[in-house]
Amino acid sequence: MCTSSLLSAQIIELPQPVRTGGKPLMDVLNLRQSARQFDSEKSISNQTLSNLLWAAWGFNREKKRTAPSSMDRQEIDLYAVTKEGVYRYDAAGNKLIPIATGDYRKETGTQPYVGNAPLNIVFVCNKSKINSKGESGLIEATYANSGFISQNIYLFCASEGLSTVIRASIAKEKLAKIMNLTDDQMITLAQTVGYPKK
Numbered sequence: 001m002c003t004s005s006l007l008s009a010q011i012i013e014l015p016q017p018v019r020t021g022g023k024p025l026m027d028v029l030n031l032r033q034s035a036r037q038f039d040s041e042k043s044i045s046n047q048t049l050s051n052l053l054w055a056a057w058g059f060n061r062e063k064k065r066t067a068p069s070s071m072d073r074q075e076i077d078l079y080a081v082t083k084e085g086v087y088r089y090d091a092a093g094n095k096l097i098p099i100a101t102g103d104y105r106k107e108t109g110t111q112p113y114v115g116n117a118p119l120n121i122v123f124v125c126n127k128s129k130i131n132s133k134g135e136s137g138l139i140e141a142t143y144a145n146s147g148f149i150s151q152n153i154y155l156f157c158a159s160e161g162l163s164t165v166i167r168a169s170i171a172k173e174k175l176a177k178i179m180n181l182t183d184d185q186m187i188t189l190a191q192t193v194g195y196p197k198k
């Protein structure tokens with residue numbers, strides 16, 4: 001990450017998420033699918049981004065979220081990678097914390113469509129929240145936890161007419177450097193989101 005590039009980066013205060021409405025659940029399940037063709041001209045508004053991130057992994061009760069997590073460790077952080085930069089989603093504060101400025105969308109994956117979409121969400125496990133006392137199965141659990149968040153994004157996108165695909169194809173080492181991740185952080189998955197290509 002280029003530290004100087006952060007000088008111009010601002011915290012983005014998101015509008016309050018709209019926590020009601022959307023299509024009925026059975027319609028959304030009927031529509032859920034992966035899609036890999038995105039309208040490269042159409043961006044996602046801050047309101048839609050706020051709604052999406054809340055649906056994905058926001059707080060829906062005191063200290064608890066829209067997705068379950070093993071032992072309630074809540075070890076996943078979501079990073080939004082847009083044309084403007086890389087941001088960490090602060091769910092409690094409903095804001096985006098700048099990590100790097102610049103267009104790193106292509107670097108979030110290995111497939112060509114990744115750079116065309118307005119948004120890539122990178123799932124990062126905070127290992128310091130799960131590495132306690134030799135318990136087994138924690139890495140498996142963090143991938144399961146990521147899957148629940150991903151499905152929330154799939155369902156939100158199906159309801160909103162957005163296209164999305166979850167991805168394991170990530171050049172993790174390279175991306176971790178761009179995102180300035182520490183040794184305690186591990187990328188699990190990434191998810192591309194945008195409007196369908198017409």
Ligand SMILES: Cc1cc2nc3c(=O)[nH]c(=O)nc-3n(C[C@H](O)[C@H](O)[C@H](O)COP(=O)(O)O)c2cc1C
Pocket residue numbers: 032033034035036111165166167168169170
């Ligand atoms: C854990 C996981 C990793 C995936 N990784 C990729 C990927 O790297 N690239 C991609 O294009 N699709 C990826 N997919 C999407 C699958 O290819 C897709 O879900 C599958 O073809 C079924 O299609 P559907 O989601 O439309 O039902 C992944 C799906 C899962 C569950």
